[in-house]
Amino acid sequence: MRLFIPGDSAAISVGADEVAAAFAELLPDIEIVRNGSRGALWLETLVEVESPTGRIAYGPVGPEDVLSLIAADFLQGGAHPLSLGKSDEITWLASQDRVTFARVGIIDPLSLDDYRAHGGLIGLHKALMLEKDSIIDEVAESGLRGRGGAGFPAGIKWRAVSQTTSVEKYICCNADEGDSGTFADRMLIEGDPFTLIEGMTIAAIAVGATQGYVYIRSEYPYAISTLQKAIDIARNSDWLGNRVLGTPHSFDIQIRVGAGSYVCGEETAMLESIEGKRGVVRSKPPFPAIEGLFGLPTVINNVLTLSTVPMILAQGADFYKARGVGRSMGTQVFQLAGNIARGGIVECAFGISLDELVNTYGGGTLTGRPVRAVQIGGPLGAYFSTAQFETSMDYESLIAAGGMLGHGGIVVFDDTVDLAMQAKFAMEFCALESCGKCTPCRIGSTRGAETIDLIIKGVSVDENKKLLLDLCEVMTDGSLCAMGGLTPLPVKSAMINFPSDFNGARR
């Protein structure tokens, strides 16, 4: 019999290590697995007991509950106020469609045996039997688009790199995950790191690359440690290295750690940073697919993009593209964050409504007050009002509604939020994180924050609103990348959807 107590850093943040230590002391003969989190973060620490008919869940468990759980004979599934029944029957989880996150929270993240037993490496073995072009065809056919924000079709990017003749090419995984309200990359890496390694290996074989880099933000020390261990295990089991799983391919992966810069999530700034330089955005063309890392052809993909590839290879493109709506095919790993009662990971097909995510899954706000605003897609994403809750969550519908999906983070605010303050923060964040290359972004953002301040103070409100809109236009048109180019999105959406917060007199 085994006990599962998540070692995910979100679970650790609310006491999972203390819970695990208490069980280890009182039940020395029971094996404790530190799995990833199932993503129902409001239930952390979610403790699961293995039973012949599946796992039984208890949560949220604190160290103070350990004695009473043992007294209730929880190891045999005994009744307890924290009992949640069978894990697989918890509606919040059972109703999801987990593809990318299929193994997260289920397996021991660092057990290759567990990984194999749950379908790991099937995709890579299939890829090794295919021609390079057929691998790319499969990925293209699945409809998989970049999950880092821009939504560019993965297959097209891979083909561009594959068609270059360079003998040296790179796979760069973008694990900078800078957007507030997003944590799926982190949870995937902490909960199922071999999936990312497998996805990168498949990409390498498909395009003919021999070296990979994972650029992870320094704010993720737990993920960095788990991924490094997983890479070491993969190296010691003839997966990474000179002969990938006994084939003539060679591929290895190195981690590079960020240094607290948001703009380094932009792909060319990331390349500069991996090269050890200031994270200044490059102009395109040349595109990284042709001249990327150290001037060589480079595939750059987000963690989730790469981690979905093994499933696509294993189950086939049709399996994946059967899900979703229109040109948004497959599943999206939504992340419910901020002031939300039931926050965490909701992976389901594109096309679910915002209302279903925030209210049905999320259960409204944590504070119990009415939901007033929702920011979708990180600091460069739009603020939506509840009037827009029927919006279908897919790339195209969100753009049509004046927003963007970004990395799929949804941040909920209750009715105490002041959208003028949020708009000001958007400008301040841009000023802080701008790489400095373009004047509208570098200087305009500071002017923008000052102007919003005047509006908040009630100084010449109408003129300043007009000035702010002009400034937004200059930033949109005159910025090289989406840092300066999309900062106007949260600002303008706040003004449009919450006009009463911009009339000078505070609510």
Place this chain on the structure above:
Amino acid sequence: MKYSPWSHERAVALLATLREEKGAVLMALQLMQSEFGYVDKACVELIAQTFNKSRADVHGVLTFYHDLRTTPPPPHEISICVAEACQAVGARELERDVKAKFPQETRESYCFGNCALGPAVMVDGTIIGRATLEKIEVARQ
């Protein structure tokens, strides 16, 4: 967190381990900081020499990244996430209180990926969710 006292010899030895790395300047600065707690001013020259860069190059990198610092760290490091998802659950108010109590130790961060259990705080490298001043005080000990 435990750091070694600044030592020129130790720095030289550590930097030598990165000789084979491509694009090692940022890694080198990070290595100096993780060993000594900060990047001593002598490091700029050392790194420039070791990796055949100009001092201006190294200095440029050093000043670009928010993580890197050039003075020794306080005895405890409290990083408070003040990004949007944590703002939505009171991070600004928490920051005000923590700053008032530990002005030297408190700095702002933007997202630890714990956005469903905010406010999120990192105390000496340990993550805290649903953070309060009390929890931070306990973690600091």
